[in-house]
Amino acid sequence: MQLPDGRKRHIPRCKENALDYIDTLMRRNVEFAESGFNPGLRMMPASKTLIIGCVDPRVDPMDIFKLAPGEAGIFRNVGGRVNPAVFETLGILRAVAVAAGADIGPDWNLIVLHHTDCGIKRCYCHEPRRLAVHMGVTMAELASLEIDDPYKAVVLDVEALRANTDASGCYTVSGLVYDVVTGKVEIVVPPPRSRPDAI
Numbered sequence: 001m002q003l004p005d006g007r008k009r010h011i012p013r014c015k016e017n018a019l020d021y022i023d024t025l026m027r028r029n030v031e032f033a034e035s036g037f038n039p040g041l042r043m044m045p046a047s048k049t050l051i052i053g054c055v056d057p058r059v060d061p062m063d064i065f066k067l068a069p070g071e072a073g074i075f076r077n078v079g080g081r082v083n084p085a086v087f088e089t090l091g092i093l094r095a096v097a098v099a100a101g102a103d104i105g106p107d108w109n110l111i112v113l114h115h116t117d118c119g120i121k122r123c124y125c126h127e128p129r130r131l132a133v134h135m136g137v138t139m140a141e142l143a144s145l146e147i148d149d150p151y152k153a154v155v156l157d158v159e160a161l162r163a164n165t166d167a168s169g170c171y172t173v174s175g176l177v178y179d180v181v182t183g184k185v186e187i188v189v190p191p192p193r194s195r196p197d198a199i
């Protein structure tokens, strides 16, 4: 793979079997525990930010936003789409925050991060019924979810979050799209200046 400045990026390829790879991870963890571990991190994200993103390893928010450990809460599914499981997770997260004595408030960001060349398009072509179940919609409704266009899909997902009573009162919601070719992120749905979706 070539970077925009012409340099070649080394992408490690795993030639190990699954068990050997676990051993590799455990060796790396020993290094982390000895030299990279910060026991002072808090349960609540330091930036008061949650990011919903895709499982695709190319689009890890830790990498593309150069996040520090503990800086943001991240949860990922196929496509970074807002589905019933996302709403359930948001409800549980709020319960966790309340139990920890740090309720989520209007100064929190909730960022939906979609990306180009997402594998969810292939799923849409090959297993649309499974995808409809994942999204909690009928087959007819699935066609309106803009599965093949992350720029349109992120608008829909932000609208869904802003319309949800559990999410809209707790977060300032915005929608971004990451381009896997350039490495750049575009703000497609900016956070409202007056935070009308937050109370």
Ligand SMILES: [Zn+2]
Pocket (backbone or CB within 6 Å): 054, 055, 056, 078, 079, 080, 115, 117, 118, 119, 120
């Ligand atoms: Zn994806």
